[in-house]
Amino acid sequence: MDEELRDEKEHRDYYNMLHAVSDAQHGIPQLCPCGSITKETVDEEDTYDYLPGKRYFVCKDFVNDGMHFRQPWVKAIQEEVERLKRKFYEQEKLLRECEALKAHVMLLLRRVAALEKEKKI
Numbered sequence: 001m002d003e004e005l006r007d008e009k010e011h012r013d014y015y016n017m018l019h020a021v022s023d024a025q026h027g028i029p030q031l032c033p034c035g036s037i038t039k040e041t042v043d044e045e046d047t048y049d050y051l052p053g054k055r056y057f058v059c060k061d062f063v064n065d066g067m068h069f070r071q072p073w074v075k076a077i078q079e080e081v082e083r084l085k086r087k088f089y090e091q092e093k094l095l096r097e098c099e100a101l102k103a104h105v106m107l108l109l110r111r112v113a114a115l116e117k118e119k120k121i
Contacts, residue, residue: 017067028076032059032069040073 017033029038037060042053055073062068 028080029057029069029071032061034059034061034068036060036068038069 032038038057039060040055041058042055044053057069057071057073057076059068059070062070064070
């Protein structure tokens with residue numbers, strides 16, 4: 001029974017790690033879940049027309065067991081661009097809000113100045 005429970009726990013940990021690895025593959029990967037750095041490689045065997053091969057971001061210690069990154073370069077760049085576009089739009093929205101607040105503050109300052117002028121008279 002103990003061996004069966006140990007085996008079940010081992011399988012559960014393995015599948016949890018697989019799930020974490022698959023969820024982590026967004027944008028340009030810096031580190032693999034195993035702790036190794038990722039590098040950009042070109043698969044020379046996978047050619048299309050005149051292109052020399054497909055590019056991948058691959059874990060330095062890559063083994064095809066599902067625990068390491070081997071992400072297509074195009075997908076990673078596309079996701080990174082989408083992330084940067086979202087961030088840019090958020091910053092643009094904040095900037096517009098700040099400009100609106102600045103205009104409101106200027107209006108309030110003019111009103112305060114007018115009230116102080118009235119009070120002196």
